[in-house]
Amino acid sequence: MGKATQDLKKEHDAILYVLQIMDKMMLSGAGEEETLLRYYDEVVFFLKTFADMCHHGKEENYLFKALVKKGVPNEGGLIGAMLQEHAQGRDYIAQMGRCHTKKDIAGFNRAAAHYRDLLKRHIDKENNVLFPMADNMIDEQEQDILFEQFEQFEENIIGHGIHEKLHAMIDTWAEAFRVE
Numbered sequence: 001m002g003k004a005t006q007d008l009k010k011e012h013d014a015i016l017y018v019l020q021i022m023d024k025m026m027l028s029g030a031g032e033e034e035t036l037l038r039y040y041d042e043v044v045f046f047l048k049t050f051a052d053m054c055h056h057g058k059e060e061n062y063l064f065k066a067l068v069k070k071g072v073p074n075e076g077g078l079i080g081a082m083l084q085e086h087a088q089g090r091d092y093i094a095q096m097g098r099c100h101t102k103k104d105i106a107g108f109n110r111a112a113a114h115y116r117d118l119l120k121r122h123i124d125k126e127n128n129v130l131f132p133m134a135d136n137m138i139d140e141q142e143q144d145i146l147f148e149q150f151e152q153f154e155e156n157i158i159g160h161g162i163h164e165k166l167h168a169m170i171d172t173w174a175e176a177f178r179v180e
């Protein structure tokens with residue numbers, strides 16, 4: 001696997017891990033409503049910042065563009081489908097945010113379950129279809145350049161401070177919800 005696709009795959013693992021924690025949060029149901037809402041607020045922050053802005057940003061701004069340059073159709077094909085799923089995911093995150101503001105836990109859980117199912121299918125397609133295709137079309141040297149661009153992009157979007165914050169949040173959730 002090339003350096004760029006490998007980086008994205010590692011991020012998929014992080015996103016799947018958070019989705020697993022989110023499932024446990026939803027199932028916990030009990031506990032203080034305020035506590036659950038605080039966790040949900042953090043989850044929305046993670047999904048917006050890391051999953052959408054950073055991860056989907058790397059795919060849309062660099063990887064997909066590189067593939068389109070090599071002749072992969074932008075619309076109507078696999079990339080178009082991926083872009084559509086990113087947009088759908090963004091809608092679900094926005095819905096989760098609105099439910100959070102209204103303290104509508106049931107509504108939040110519904111939107112979160114839709115998001116989880118969508119992202120799992122999406123990640124599966126990227127890992128098993130899109131990335132192998134990208135590895136065939138983009139050579140090592142070009143993957144290294146893409147990876148450099150990813151690093152720069154991540155630095156601009158997330159930076160050191162937010163990176164630390166995201167890690168600390170995940171550690172706290174994992175402990176609170178006992179996820180290995």
Ligand SMILES: [Fe+2]
Pocket residue numbers: 056059082086122126
């Ligand atoms: Fe994607």
Ligand SMILES: [Fe+2]
Pocket residue numbers: 008012055059123126
């Ligand atoms: Fe992805």
